[in-house]
Amino acid sequence: MSKGLIILWLALALPALAQADASLKTPGALGPVIAMAPGVLLVDARGLEAVRQQQLQGATPYVQGMKLVPGMVVVVADSDEQAMQVAAALTQPGGQAVYALSGGAKAWQEILDERKKSAAAVPFNFVIPHNTCQQGKPLQEYKK
Numbered sequence: 001m002s003k004g005l006i007i008l009w010l011a012l013a014l015p016a017l018a019q020a021d022a023s024l025k026t027p028g029a030l031g032p033v034i035a036m037a038p039g040v041l042l043v044d045a046r047g048l049e050a051v052r053q054q055q056l057q058g059a060t061p062y063v064q065g066m067k068l069v070p071g072m073v074v075v076v077a078d079s080d081e082q083a084m085q086v087a088a089a090l091t092q093p094g095g096q097a098v099y100a101l102s103g104g105a106k107a108w109q110e111i112l113d114e115r116k117k118s119a120a121a122v123p124f125n126f127v128i129p130h131n132t133c134q135q136g137k138p139l140q141e142y143k144k
Contacts (some may be wrong), residue, residue, distance in 0.1 A: 002064040006108055023089035024080055024100045031111040034120065037072045046087040046105065054105050073098040132137050 020110035036041050044051060056076065060066075067088060075090065075098060077083035083100035090098045101107050 006024070006088075009018065022084065022091045022098050022100065024084050024087075024102050026102045027107040027110045027114075030074065030099060030101060030113055034074065034111060035115055036135045039068060039071045042108070043073060043075045043086065043090065045075055047078055050078055050105065056105060063133060064089070068092075068096065068098075070096065071112060072096070075100045076104055078104060079102075133142055 003125075027122070042056060042059040043062050043066075044056050044059035051061075059076070062077075073090060073096060075083045075087045075089075077086055077100070080100065080102050081103070082102070087098040087100040103110070
């Protein structure tokens, strides 16, 4: 996706996302916003058995009455209904929006996989030229 399209998408999507206190979002709608967010708090509201089967790296277990840190909050649960209930419980008047992820842990993994693909598409080799107007040996080369 080109930089211009990303900026246009964000200009259209972020106000709509920010208006809701708690809302259910699909991986396709939430993934690009998460990719641009500086930090995301992932709240794991799944049952113990689901957590034992698949742990979500970096997730914070849901505890009733927990306090949120500033930033984007995404809730993953066993069902969309449960995710919405937890997201609604976490929202505070005048506070940040909390998003329930439709599809649970599987959807979160889709978002992570998409981020890995996007990162893999970015070239990791670059050259810093000695002087952009002169030819010669570059100042520095980076190769992964």
